[in-house]
Amino acid sequence: MAAACAPPLVVPMHYVPSFKVDVRLHEPLTGGEASPTDIEIEMMSLCSQLDVLCKKELRDQHGKKSELGKVSSEFTDKATVVHDRMKQLLLRQKQDMSLGQYIVWRGLDRVFPRAATFLSRPDGLNLLDKKTGLDGYYQDLACMNQLLSLSMQINSDLHNLQDHKYIAHQLAILYQSVTSLDAACMETFKKSIEDNFKVVKASLADDGESGRQLSNEHKQWLINLTCSIVQMLTSFPAELTQEMVQPVLALHQT
Known part of the structure; x- marks a missing residue:
């Protein structure tokens, strides 16, 4: 006896192109018309991202002793995303020029030579290992x-x-960071840590009944120190940022 046939529970519908959703993960949140200055700032940001990707890929190539011109798929994927965003951004410029022409016109090829080399031949992937003033900028x-x-x-x-048992270790790392940032405004913080570090470390050497604790005096000193450092960094004074920004401005204005 043949089994009874029941109708299907669901009948799949055919794909309708009008239902397609465009992916806009990398588009700016703000819409409307963008001024030439807005576009230039965004293009500089994208060049900066691409330059960092190129620098990392070059470092990885040297570490692995890869064949010249051979790059990782990870680099290709990320660089392609940035490249596509640049091309989309250029469409908003409303000027009849290629991406390479725009980069040269705005002097971005001198500021970001590695990125410019990639953009000139994205299929060739012959990256240029050339140091620029931005290398120190990124490090600082x-x-x-x-x-x-x-x-x-x-x-x-x-x-x-x-329990303050890790404070001495954190303070040592803080001192290394302060000395790594070569700026005159950091000297006061450097001297303050040098004057107090040994005493702070010694006071935290042994566990007390309630764990390792700083004295109120040293606790308040360290609170004041860290607050002063945060205030200094977030205010971006000229004595801290001039050495970083000047090479970039000089390259861009030439």
Whole structure:
């Protein structure tokens, strides 16, 4: 006896192109018309991202002793995303020029030579290993970020933790960050840490009944120190940023 046939529970519908959703993960949140200055700033940001990707890929190539011109798929994927964003951004410029022409016109090829080399031949992937003034800029910026994050972390620990056993180690790293940032305004913080580090370390050498704790005097000193560092970094004084920004401005204005 043949089994009874029941109708299907669901009948799949055919794909309708009008239902397609465009992916806009990398588009700016703000819409409307963009001024030439807005476009130039965004293009500089994208060139900066691409330059960092190129620098990292070159470093990885040297470490792995890869064949010249052979790059990783990870680099290709990320660089392609940035490249596509540049081309989309150029469409908003409303000028009849290629991406390479725009880069040269705005002097970005001199500021970001590695990125410009990639853009000239994205299929060839012959990256240019050439140091620029931005290499020091990125390094100083990373050092400032580390110093800011560590200062905020120490400050938070002093206010919220009863056990200060890691403070001496954190203070040693803080000192390294301060000395790595070659700026005259850091000398006061450097001297202050040198004057107090040994005493702070010695006071935290042994566990007390309630754990390792700083004295109120040293706790307040370190709170004031970290607050001063955070205030200095977030105010971006000229004595801290001039050496970083000047090479970039000189390259862009030539």
